[in-house]
Amino acid sequence: MTADALADRLARAADRGRVPDLHGVVAVHRGEVVLEHYGEGEDFRLNEPLGHVRFTPDTLHDVRSVTKSVVGLLYGIALGEGRVPEPGEPLLRHFPEYPDLAGDPRRAALTVEHALTMTLGLEWNEDVPYTSPANSEIAMEFAPDRFRYILERPIVDEPGVRRSYSGGATALVARLVEKGTGSALEDYARTRLFEPLGIGRFEWTTGTDGRALAAAGLRLTPRDLLAIGRLVLERGAGIVPESWLETALSPHVRIDEDSCYGYQWYVGDSWTAAFGNGGQRIHVVPALDLVVAVTAGRYNLPDQSTAAVVVDEVVLAGIGG
Structure with a gap:
């Protein structure tokens, strides 16, 4: 045609x-x-x-x-350069600033892949409008520390079992890219x-x-x-x-x-x-x-x-x- x-x-x-x-x-x-x-x-x-x-x-x-999918590509590029952890690695190992969270055995079981696939098993709700602080993504942006906010959410599922749509999961992936490359995400x-x-x-x-x-x-x-x-x-x-x-x-x-x-x-x-x-x-x-x-x-x-x-x-x- x-x-x-x-x-x-x-x-x-x-x-x-x-x-x-x-x-x-x-x-x-x-x-x-x-x-x-x-x-x-x-x-x-x-x-x-x-x-x-x-x-x-x-x-x-x-x-x-669509930004999330771009972040996924950036993670892949950084992985090819050896700058970010492999998907199977423990997630909290790469957030040593939160030792209290890593001390929880269930949270310690979270992997990078769980963030990549949005199967963290943490409480997260983006079903309400993105203009409302009841939306977890908006609440994350108002939090004093967005990464602690994500990682300390209550555990509601076994990780890896069920996808729960989560901008927080993508934020964690992006932070791994920034930590590993030493660059701001946009740079x-x-x-x-x-x-x-x-x-x-x-x-x-x-x-x-x-x-x-x-x-x-x-x-x-x-x-x-x-x-x-x-x-x-x-x-x-x-x-x-x-x-x-x-x-x-x-x-x-x-x-x-x-x-x-x-x-x-x-x-x-x-x-x-x-x-x-x-x-x-x-x-x-x-x-x-x-x-x-x-x-x-x-x-x-x-x-x-x-x-x-x-x-x-x-x-x-x-x-x-």
Whole structure:
């Protein structure tokens, strides 16, 4: 199907109200751009209103929890350099500033892999809005020490058994990267990932302590998201170790009947993806040589289907995938 035909499918979906608040989409199939579209609408930087924005290829956009998948890639790069602990190592061994927590045998059993897969078994709730301090991720940012806040949560499950969605788990992974490399997360990302991908401009929102928000703080363009997706499609592209990426993108814990979780990435039968609140997505289908990047403004709304419609009903249906 031609690019014009996919553009027509997207326009029809928009006319039917199927893709509300779509801000941008870029899709590459077999090395060719088959769809690129930019919209307009109200936008935010996390909870800060930015007003009405007309999006262009150069407009930075919150990617929200896609940030987590980027942190997963940074961990893999640092692991290849021997700068971070292996997934099987005890987690609290690398947080010696909390000896009281390490003295708890159940907490001492936590591994780096439990953070990578969000199976720490610690109490964590992100089911309430991200504007509420009852949300564990928001509470983490208000805590005097975000890492102690995460690691001292009550134990509610055996580690490794059940995935519980947790920005805190990603914050721990990011801190291991910072500890091991001696660099701020955004600086390490710039030199080891973004610049090699040709991403010269990005923003990473910081918390009150000045640290980059590892769970949701990145601002990138749809083309930048596409570059990250192509890195995954190209088995690390010489930037992320291929052997580690293969492990990271393997199913480690089941989420539901259609998807599993790897190391900070979602995995289906034929696809790999990164998802973010509001309709942010990187969607990779290796068998089709396809990458789709979507940005949207459905933040905190019950209907988060815009990206799914773009991927499934416009792109995949249009190319026969």
